[in-house]
Amino acid sequence: MKRNILSEVLASVLVNAVYAMRNFPVVLINLLLTPLSFLIVISFVSHGALIGVAIEGAFIMTMVSNGIGLQGDLSHLKNDLKLQDMVVSSPTSAFTYMIGMALSEIMYALPSLIILSVLAVLFLNLGILAALVITAVLIMIFVVSLSLGFFLSTFTSDVIQSWAFSGMLSLLLSTLPPVYYPLTYIPLPYRYIAFISPTTYAAEIIQNITGFVSLSYSSVIIAWAVLLAFTIVLLFAAIKRSRWTDI
Amino acid sequence: MVEIICKNLSKTYNNKHSALSNLNVSINSNGIFALIGRNGAGKTTLIRILSTELMPTKGTAKIDDLDVIKQARQVRELIAVTPQEARPVPWMTPKQSIMTYLLWRGFGYSEAKKKAMETLKLFGIEKEADRLNMKLSGGLRRKVAVATIVASDAKILFLDEPTTGLDPISRRDVWKILSEFKKDHFIFLTTHYLEEAEALADNIGLLDGGKLLALGTLAKLRRSMGKSYSITVFDKEAAYMQLKYLGNKITVGKDGNVQLLVSEKVASKAAIKLVRAGVKFSINPVSLDDIFYYLVKKPITGEGYEEEYTK
Numbered sequence: 001m002k003r004n005i006l007s008e009v010l011a012s013v014l015v016n017a018v019y020a021m022r023n024f025p026v027v028l029i030n031l032l033l034t035p036l037s038f039l040i041v042i043s044f045v046s047h048g049a050l051i052g053v054a055i056e057g058a059f060i061m062t063m064v065s066n067g068i069g070l071q072g073d074l075s076h077l078k079n080d081l082k083l084q085d086m087v088v089s090s091p092t093s094a095f096t097y098m099i100g101m102a103l104s105e106i107m108y109a110l111p112s113l114i115i116l117s118v119l120a121v122l123f124l125n126l127g128i129l130a131a132l133v134i135t136a137v138l139i140m141i142f143v144v145s146l147s148l149g150f151f152l153s154t155f156t157s158d159v160i161q162s163w164a165f166s167g168m169l170s171l172l173l174s175t176l177p178p179v180y181y182p183l184t185y186i187p188l189p190y191r192y193i194a195f196i197s198p199t200t201y202a203a204e205i206i207q208n209i210t211g212f213v214s215l216s217y218s219s220v221i222i223a224w225a226v227l228l229a230f231t232i233v234l235l236f237a238a239i240k241r242s243r244w245t246d247i
Numbered sequence: 248m249v250e251i252i253c254k255n256l257s258k259t260y261n262n263k264h265s266a267l268s269n270l271n272v273s274i275n276s277n278g279i280f281a282l283i284g285r286n287g288a289g290k291t292t293l294i295r296i297l298s299t300e301l302m303p304t305k306g307t308a309k310i311d312d313l314d315v316i317k318q319a320r321q322v323r324e325l326i327a328v329t330p331q332e333a334r335p336v337p338w339m340t341p342k343q344s345i346m347t348y349l350l351w352r353g354f355g356y357s358e359a360k361k362k363a364m365e366t367l368k369l370f371g372i373e374k375e376a377d378r379l380n381m382k383l384s385g386g387l388r389r390k391v392a393v394a395t396i397v398a399s400d401a402k403i404l405f406l407d408e409p410t411t412g413l414d415p416i417s418r419r420d421v422w423k424i425l426s427e428f429k430k431d432h433f434i435f436l437t438t439h440y441l442e443e444a445e446a447l448a449d450n451i452g453l454l455d456g457g458k459l460l461a462l463g464t465l466a467k468l469r470r471s472m473g474k475s476y477s478i479t480v481f482d483k484e485a486a487y488m489q490l491k492y493l494g495n496k497i498t499v500g501k502d503g504n505v506q507l508l509v510s511e512k513v514a515s516k517a518a519i520k521l522v523r524a525g526v527k528f529s530i531n532p533v534s535l536d537d538i539f540y541y542l543v544k545k546p547i548t549g550e551g552y553e554e555e556y557t558k
Contacts, residue, residue: 004353011350019339019347023379082333086396089298089328089405091320092351 008092012100015083016073017107032112035061039119042180050181055119056134056206057180060199062116063138064174066109067145068166070101074153075162095239102146109142124210133209140231141202145173147231147238172197179203182213198230249311249403249433250275251297256306258292258457266292268457270306274450278429281448282437283539289457290437291331294407297435298328310403327352327401331408331437333392337381341367341391344380348395366398370424386417393421397428404428406436410443422447441535451535453542460542468538476514477537478521478530480505485526490517508537 020027035058042054078084087097120126126134148169156162177197178186183204186194194200201223207213208220215223256270267289274280284290295301296308299319308315313322335344342363349359367373370390380388393409409425410418418440425434425447438444444451445465453460453468461468469475480486486505493513509517514530521528 002353004350004355007350007353007355007359010356011347014343014350015336015339015347019336019343023338077336080334081336082330083336085295085298085300085330086328086333086348087351088300089323089326090348090351090399091323091353 003091005096008096009100009103011092012097013104013107015104016077016101017104021107027108028111031066031108032115034065035059035112036115038175038180052124052210053182053207053212054180055116055123056210056212057174057203059113059116059120059134059138060141060179060202060206061170061174062109062112063142064145064199065170066105067142067147068149068169068173069108070105070146070149071153071156071169072159072162072166073105074101074150075156076159078153079156079158079162098146098150098238101150102142105146106142126210130209134206137202137205137227140227141199143231144198144227144234147234150238151234173199177203182207184213198227201227201230248275248277251280251308251310251435253293253297253308254306256293256296256308257304258289258296258301259304266457267296267303270457270459272452272459272462274452274462276450277433278449279425279434279436279447280450280452281444282435282452282454283439283441283444283535284437284454285439285543288454290454291407292457293454294328294330294405294435294437298326298405299323300328325401326403326405327396327399328405329392329396329407329409331411335380335388335391335395337379339380340375340377341372341380341383341387341394342376344391345395345398349398352399352401362398366394369397370394371420386413389413390417390421393424397424400432402432404432404434406434408437408439410438410440418443441539445535453539455543461538465535468535469533472508472533472538472541473510474508474537474541475511475533476509476530477533478507478509478514478517478528480507480521480526480528482526485524486528489520489524489526493517506537508533508541 038061039051039054039058042057043051046054074084149166152165153162156165177194177200179199179202183191183194183200204213204215204223205220205227208215251272251274253270253272256267256272257265258267259265270289270293282290282293292301296303297310297315299315299322302316310322310325313325315322335341339347342360345363345366346359349362350356354362364373364376367376370393372387372390372394375383375387380391383391389410389412393406396404396406406425410421413421422443425436428434429447429449436447448465450462450464451468452462461471463471480490481504483505486507490507493507493509507517518528518530
């Protein structure tokens with residue numbers, strides 16, 4: 001039978017997102033709650049001063065948690081249900097499987113992205129350029145998280161381990177770094193630690209374009225360059241180094 | 248006709264545990280090939296290598312002249328696999344499970360949907376088509392897993408212990424379907440249910456410790472053993488008294504019964520002797536179970552036989 005890439009991608013989206021959402025709508029509420037609850041807390045604590053930054057942070061967190069979430073989902077399908085073994089020995093390639101699974105994670109992110117977009121229109125004064133920059137940064141950070149999720153899923157041997165990694169990485173990439181607040185809120189000796197995380201650069205670019213921080217031209221270029229490097233390296237690792245099969 | 252050839256195939260995990268050791272197999276068959284062996288014999292490792300999932304440590308394996316490593320993509324067009332312990336996705340229904348697998352294999356959406364329903368009917372579980380897999384019994388879930396790859400119409404189906412966990416009735420249902428399906432497909436299954444291999448397989452391989460001990464039809468395996476009958480005597484002492492003249496190896500099971508594997512000629516003489524002495528016994532053609540024990544010196548599962556001695 002001739003390969004049908006659209007069907008292969010659709011299969012992953014149906015399995016990992018559509019049927020799960022249809023049969024268990026509670027997963028959607030869970031995925032909405034995390035980024036929105038941080039947004040609410042930061043907004044209240046700052047008496048509304050940081051609501052704009054927090055909306056941008058929630059955008060980043062949504063992409064990170066859904067991207068990293070791929071790790072747990074893949075691990076469950078692979079280790080518990082042995083579904084990935086069935087797919088590996090079918091004509092579907094690792095690449096189409098990954099694309100399908102990535103799209104399924106976007107499906108999970110959609111409700112949250114729609115709510116945040118409405119809030120962005122209400123609370124952020126975005127021009128077309130800013131909207132384009134935010135979109136580009138969110139896509140890059142999603143690719144970074146997905147790649148990390150896919151890469152790690154091929155090495156974890158059980159779902160408990162995967163969920164622990166997912167939770168940890170999500171926290172380390174979107175809660176601790178200056179995603180929901182400006183970098184300058186971190187005392188100086190510790191500020192440099194934040195630069196380990198790619199989300200710091202993503203947040204800096206977005207906060208700069210929306211006027212919450214003011215970065216020098218060179219800092220913006222460096223932030224883009226580092227984010228791009230993270231994206232390329234992790235995507236390469238996911239495609240080339242992941243153990244899709246043991247062959 | 249499907250041809251599977253393995254040459255010096257070995258797999259060692261972590262440089263320590265040898266799962267397959269210089270396996271040389273040539274299967275040229277239609278219908279069902281059953282690979283039987285104890286747990287840890289290497290059955291799953293062999294299936295994983297043949298189904299392009301696992302890299303052997305050394306050696307080659309070919310399916311219909313396609314190298315499973317170098318031509319994995321072409322091999323995948325021919326095969327479909329149900330791994331051991333595969334479970335249908337709990338948040339999906341049987342219809343959705345089969346349909347999405349078919350989409351992965353390149354079917355169009357409507358075709359996949361239609362084929363999924365046809366297969367569920369074939370398996371007699373169409374009433375469960377729209378129930379969540381998580382609400383099905385273990386046996387039904389296993390049926391869905393098998394139905395999923397049967398629906399694919401792949402030329403070669405690999406089924407790793409497909410009926411483990413099924414109740415006897417469900418197991419026979421699956422056997423019936425596989426027997427029908429083998430007319431147009433080649434099925435490579437692993438099992439440690441010897442009656443399953445006897446009932447289904449056209450050819451049988453016996454694997455132990457990563458090595459192939461025997462290969463052929465049940466009749467050929469019986470012939471190669473040179474013993475065609477199994478006599479079971481229910482009294483150990485009486486058996487020894489009456490049959491010691493045979494000088495045969497007598498095997499005593501945990502249940503105290505004595506078993507002898509003998510040729511047809513010897514069987515008839517021994518039977519007459521036992522009847523005359525009034526000793527209770529049974530006589531049967533050698534089963535796959537007997538052949539397995541004869542070759543491996545261990546029963547297929549557990550520790551069924553305690554001692555073995557020649558007097």
